[in-house]
Amino acid sequence: PWSDEVCEVLKSRFKMKGFRENQFQAINATLSGKDCFVLMPTGGGKSLTYQLPAVIQSGATKGVTVVVSPLLSLMEDQVQHLSKLGVFAFLINGDTPREDRDRIMDGLWKSNVEDFIQLLYVTPEMLGKSEKMLRAFDGLHRRRKFARLVIDEAHCVSQWGHDFRPDYKNIGEVRVRYPGVPMMALTATATSRVKDDTIHNLGMEKHGENRCQVFTQSFNRENLYYEVRPKSKGSQDVAAIASLIKESHAKETGIVYCLSRKNCEDIAASLAKDHGIRATHYHAGLEGPAKAAVQQEWQAGHIKVIVATIAFGMGIDKSNVRFVIHHSIPKSLEGYYQETGRAGRDGKPSRCYLFYGYGDAGKLRRMIDDPKNEGSREVKDMQHQMLRKMVQYCENKSDCRRVQVLAYFNERFNAEDCDGGCDNCLSESTYEEIDLTAEAKKAVDLVRKIRKDKVTLLHCIDVFRGASNTKAKAKKHVELDEAGAGSHLNRGDVERLFYQMIGEEALVE
Structure with missing residues (x-):
């Protein structure tokens, strides 16, 4: 009954000509009073699926649409x-x-x-802690003026997601408080496990005619090019990023992601001072006014490059981001997909570069195991598993990047359709598959014999390749049968063998 009004509002109020995939269906479902789970890739138009219904008052439910989101900058925008x-x-x-x-x-x-009030944006903290707000929502519910509850970034509800937030866990309780209010959960990244866990935690598992409607679509972002580059040591890594920006993206807008706030500040300062790039840092530690100022400068195009922490969800809807550079590897392929997804929202060709050094994986492992990192052993094991998959992606120099990323989300993709959309598909290198089972067994035996001496991974690699340096001689490691077992392989292949075994948990660092 509201289809004509929906199409009219789309054109007159939102100034759009037509709907993208699944938008109309999701809008129709929420206006019918049904629960919906909407999975759309970044740039797919998730916001419209709840913003437009908020204006329509002829749906099954009327009144205020409440939107819960952790991204302050996005909400303000x-x-x-x-x-x-x-x-x-x-x-x-x-x-x-x-x-x-x-x-x-x-x-x-x-x-x-x-x-x-048609739309009210709130943070999950406010929803959980403000009794005054909940009383106002109680009043809306009694008067049948609570149109729907929308959960943006819904993957934050699941402890199996890459960005679990404890405040989000309580939203399920809010759901129980307001029976009959339809719920809509939206995300750009969720594996099948995260999707099912999110629907369960939000109490959206209804059966029969009232069951939750799930809208999903392909995760493939056709306009993005993916590339992994080796990371240089020391300050050379910033120089490599600077030359990449100057040579391929001069005057274009981009984001550089880093591991820590200090990294952000140092790299932004170096890009600006040493390389003349209009860059500045942006992370959760900035005061509100400073954040707002950076945002405005970036939106206006005065700042070309934002250097941000991986953990901080920017949530800035800027459509003409032409490149995303990862200075360090993200914690998971989910996180990587979401962060690279901030490039090319306007559908134009954009590029994603990841500077990979195995040492960064070690730092992330230590962060996962840090006692300050809350989470059960089961959750930490899951985080380690996600990181291993991220490392395997970086180490893989032969398979199409798209095939790898989409497989993580249980989506099949034909590498021929990548059409030069990643470094591996563009590469003219030929790779030969060789069986290194015997070498792998010897590597494990070697580590078993020398681990009591508190050795590093690099030392194990050196001994395995037959190096007779001072430490190897002093510890008599050169005399072991397995010393030099990998001397017929080049160093890169031996490193990949050891990294792969750590990835498969045959070895633990």
């Missing part, structure tokens, strides 16, 4: 954008001035609330 389109959209978070918050809260109690 969207509220500004929607306000310009004439949509009554507001945001409440910890930084909202008291008078603004009081005005919004008063609006929620009005009998014709939809004439004042």
